[in-house]
Amino acid sequence: MPENINSEGYDIPPEMQQTVAITTLDKIYNWGRKYSAWPMMFGLACCAIEMICTAASRFDLSRFGMEIMRPSPRQADVMLVSGTVTKKMVPQIVRLYNQMPEPKYVVAMGACASGGGPFKGGYNVVSGVDKFLPVDVYIPGCPPTPQALLHGLMKLQEMIDKQSIKNVRWYKREPIEEIPIPILGPDLIDPRDLPQIRSNLHAEKNLGIKEN
Amino acid sequence: MATKSFSIDEVKENFQEINIEEDERKGYSGLIVETDKLVDFANILKNKMGFDYLSSVTGVDYLPDNMMEVVYHAYKSTGGKPMEFKVQVPREKPVVPSLVSVYPGAGFQEREAWDLLGIKFDGHPNLKRILMWEGFAGHPLRKDWHEAYYEEDAKPYKSRWPNGRDVHLAEDRNPYKKNVVYPKDFDPDKWNPEGEDALYLGMKSLQKDDDLKTEQIIVNLGPQHPSTHGVFRMVVNLEGETVKKLEPVMGYLHRNHEKIGERNTYLMNIPYTDRLDYLSSMSNNFGYVLAVEKLMGEKAKPTERAEYIRVIMAEFTRISNHLFAIGTFLNDLGAYFTPMLYALEERELIMDIFEATAGSRIMCNYFRFGGVARDLPPGVYEKMRDLVFDRLPRKIDELDKYLTNNELVRVRSEGIGVLTPEEAIAFSAAGPVLRASGVPYDVRRAEPYGIYNRFDFKVVARNHGDVYDRYLVRLEEIRQSILIIQQALDQMPDGPIINGKPQYQVRVPAGEAYGRVEGPKGELGFYIVSNGKPNPWRYHVRAPSFINLTALSKMCEGDKVADTIIILGSIDIVLGETDR
Numbered sequence: 001m002p003e004n005i006n007s008e009g010y011d012i013p014p015e016m017q018q019t020v021a022i023t024t025l026d027k028i029y030n031w032g033r034k035y036s037a038w039p040m041m042f043g044l045a046c047c048a049i050e051m052i053c054t055a056a057s058r059f060d061l062s063r064f065g066m067e068i069m070r071p072s073p074r075q076a077d078v079m080l081v082s083g084t085v086t087k088k089m090v091p092q093i094v095r096l097y098n099q100m101p102e103p104k105y106v107v108a109m110g111a112c113a114s115g116g117g118p119f120k121g122g123y124n125v126v127s128g129v130d131k132f133l134p135v136d137v138y139i140p141g142c143p144p145t146p147q148a149l150l151h152g153l154m155k156l157q158e159m160i161d162k163q164s165i166k167n168v169r170w171y172k173r174e175p176i177e178e179i180p181i182p183i184l185g186p187d188l189i190d191p192r193d194l195p196q197i198r199s200n201l202h203a204e205k206n207l208g209i210k211e212n
Numbered sequence: 213m214a215t216k217s218f219s220i221d222e223v224k225e226n227f228q229e230i231n232i233e234e235d236e237r238k239g240y241s242g243l244i245v246e247t248d249k250l251v252d253f254a255n256i257l258k259n260k261m262g263f264d265y266l267s268s269v270t271g272v273d274y275l276p277d278n279m280m281e282v283v284y285h286a287y288k289s290t291g292g293k294p295m296e297f298k299v300q301v302p303r304e305k306p307v308v309p310s311l312v313s314v315y316p317g318a319g320f321q322e323r324e325a326w327d328l329l330g331i332k333f334d335g336h337p338n339l340k341r342i343l344m345w346e347g348f349a350g351h352p353l354r355k356d357w358h359e360a361y362y363e364e365d366a367k368p369y370k371s372r373w374p375n376g377r378d379v380h381l382a383e384d385r386n387p388y389k390k391n392v393v394y395p396k397d398f399d400p401d402k403w404n405p406e407g408e409d410a411l412y413l414g415m416k417s418l419q420k421d422d423d424l425k426t427e428q429i430i431v432n433l434g435p436q437h438p439s440t441h442g443v444f445r446m447v448v449n450l451e452g453e454t455v456k457k458l459e460p461v462m463g464y465l466h467r468n469h470e471k472i473g474e475r476n477t478y479l480m481n482i483p484y485t486d487r488l489d490y491l492s493s494m495s496n497n498f499g500y501v502l503a504v505e506k507l508m509g510e511k512a513k514p515t516e517r518a519e520y521i522r523v524i525m526a527e528f529t530r531i532s533n534h535l536f537a538i539g540t541f542l543n544d545l546g547a548y549f550t551p552m553l554y555a556l557e558e559r560e561l562i563m564d565i566f567e568a569t570a571g572s573r574i575m576c577n578y579f580r581f582g583g584v585a586r587d588l589p590p591g592v593y594e595k596m597r598d599l600v601f602d603r604l605p606r607k608i609d610e611l612d613k614y615l616t617n618n619e620l621v622r623v624r625s626e627g628i629g630v631l632t633p634e635e636a637i638a639f640s641a642a643g644p645v646l647r648a649s650g651v652p653y654d655v656r657r658a659e660p661y662g663i664y665n666r667f668d669f670k671v672v673a674r675n676h677g678d679v680y681d682r683y684l685v686r687l688e689e690i691r692q693s694i695l696i697i698q699q700a701l702d703q704m705p706d707g708p709i710i711n712g713k714p715q716y717q718v719r720v721p722a723g724e725a726y727g728r729v730e731g732p733k734g735e736l737g738f739y740i741v742s743n744g745k746p747n748p749w750r751y752h753v754r755a756p757s758f759i760n761l762t763a764l765s766k767m768c769e770g771d772k773v774a775d776t777i778i779i780l781g782s783i784d785i786v787l788g789e790t791d792r
Binding site for chain 2: 045083084087089096131143183
């Protein structure tokens with residue numbers, strides 16, 4: 001066992017310490033989850049190459065129980081957004097996120113996924129995946145070295161360790177709302193922005209501002 | 213400035229009825245062809261003069277002259293200097309005859325010019341957007357088109373330079389707090405999405421080979437698919453398991469390299485080129501600095517030591533890229549990740565050399581105009597020697613022994629995805645794909661750049677043009693690269709690593725230049741137009757993985773759906789370069 005999962009304040013007889021542990025449900029639940037967070041096999045750009053290197057023998061993701069990369073979102077726990085998120089790709093990314101079962105986590109790997117990075121000004125670039133998805137860990141770097149990625153994943157494990165069954169969203173009574181899928185229009189349309197687009201249209205018409 | 217490979221009179225003899233003139237703008241070269249006669253010109257050029265390989269098609273927007281220009285670079289597949297020809301059309305009505313009927317390899321590139329610049333190619337069989345989606349507003353590479361976060365035409369932006377006081381988040385200036393801008397009269401309630409019905413409808417084929425009652429189904433592979441090497445998508449029409457029709461769909465990683473590049477200063481573009489083909493950043497650097505050095509002339513001539521370091525780094529890049537390609541090839545065959553681990557083990561050693569020298573594992577940002585950024589740190593020379601004289605040859609032989617005669621590898625890959633030499637040239641395929649089809653064309657030999665003419669190496673070519681041969685070409689190219697590095701390490705002199713002082717701002721005289729190198733994926737070209745300002749006016753990348761995909765449908769049709777995966781893998785695409 002890599003760490004002591006026993007809760008304090010219980011005396012276990014020495015002869016039983018190898019076989020018996022007394023702990024809280026949260027602790028054992030999180031302990032199991034954090035060493036089996038399977039990432040989705042989902043490479044976007046340059047960062048994906050460093051992700052592959054991290055999974056290979058030198059850095060070895062399996063030390064963290066993460067070597068099983070699932071191509072299907074239905075079997076994945078962690079979405080490693082490894083690279084630039086473009087407007088053309090973001091509907092698929094949101095759809096994949098919606099398809100992942102709870103509990104699910106998002107790691108923004110590298111500058112592009114965190115905030116657009118060097119390509120932020122581009123007309124086809126979404127400036128950060130957090131414009132659409134809730135991000136749990138941001139990893140800086142362009143691309144982050146495998147060491148940085150491992151550090152980010154360890155931070156994710158720490159985060160999982162701190163969660164409690166009492167207040168995690170997937171055990172709440174009310175259903176979890178899906179994230180609306182962006183639409184490819186004349187530019188990327190976030191359905192949550194539609195009211196504002198409409199009101200801007202009318203405001204401009206009232207003011208008489210028109211192109212040419 | 214490109215040197216002339218022909219005299220104008222000699223060329224004119226071939227074209228009695230077509231008006232051609234020499235491009236006389238300062239710093240420019242090539243021929244300007246009458247727009248209406250372009251197809252006739254190309255036909256004669258190809259069939260009579262032997263320029264059978266159309267390398268690149270570039271659109272340029274000359275806003276001040278109210279003119280659009282399309283620049284073509286054609287080569288002889290036997291080697292030699294390029295023939296550069298252009299057509300000029302007015303900006304309001306940019307219509308150019310399509311060259312797809314003469315050079316099928318122009319297909320994707322013309323679609324790209326239509327998508328990004330709005331140049332219409334008359335007679336193109338499938339003139340749709342390729343990098344952006346249908347329905348996107350505007351043609352973004354036009355000089356008067358501004359993106360949502362537009363600040364100024366060229367960097368460094370005044371807000372950030374010289375004191376950087378008024379820097380705000382770009383989001384704060386946008387009403388939606390996002391990187392979006394809509395046309396003024398855009399009404400989401402009246403707007404009809406274009407969707408992809410047209411694409412799917414185009415995939416339906418009416419012909420049937422037999423009377424069997426089978427159903428055609430249309431399957432999407434990608435953009436999220438474990439075996440498409442990134443965010444690439446293939447729409448496949450299947451009958452049973454046989455591919456009837458295949459259409460590649462790309463642009464899912466289109467990150468506006470060229471638009472950003474035209475706002476950047478020349479030096480700022482070097483780290484961006486790293487992110488083109490992110491498996492081989494050193495080669496990308498090489499191509500870009502070569503093009504700019506052509507414009508800058510003598511004062512940016514690289515020093516002797518720098519030339520050697522460049523060659524060594526570019527060849528190490530080729531080795532690491534081919535190792536990755538071989539690893540993923542086995543992945544695609546179903547040998548999931550174990551062969552990859554062997555290949556990556558060696559690649560990591562090369563990454564260590566890059567990290568020690570350039571400071572970064574895969575984004576090296578190492579080349580500079582007139583030299584390289586840093587000298588080799590202590591210990592790296594010995595490490596390289598150790599690697600190329602001892603370890604790598606041994607390990608490549610080991611890979612060879614494990615894989616080359618493996619029965620499963622051979623059964624799965626022999627005779628699959630065949631491209632004949634004629635087709636390979638017609639589709640403008642480059643690199644290992646071209647050479648595996650029996651065309652021994654390698655830019656390092658055909659038009660040597662840098663100091664490649666000093667080294668003794670073989671251009672690897674094979675004759676079957678199938679997936680297996682492409683694998684063998686890559687494996688043998690690794691051996692040749694090792695040979696080149698061995699010679700370069702022995703000959704490398706001491707001395708300065710850059711010509712003059714390193715500069716933040718280089719002065720680039722007005723003109724155009726096309727620099728090309730033999731990247732690991734094929735011919736990587738950079739077309740740069742300078743107007744004397746600190747930023748390039750036009751910056752275009754001839755991306756080998758993009759153009760090699762032109763032949764993908766041809767290679768896949770008639771094969772099984774499982775084979776499309778290895779055929780795609782054998783082209784060895786990197787999406788950063790395909791979509792740019």
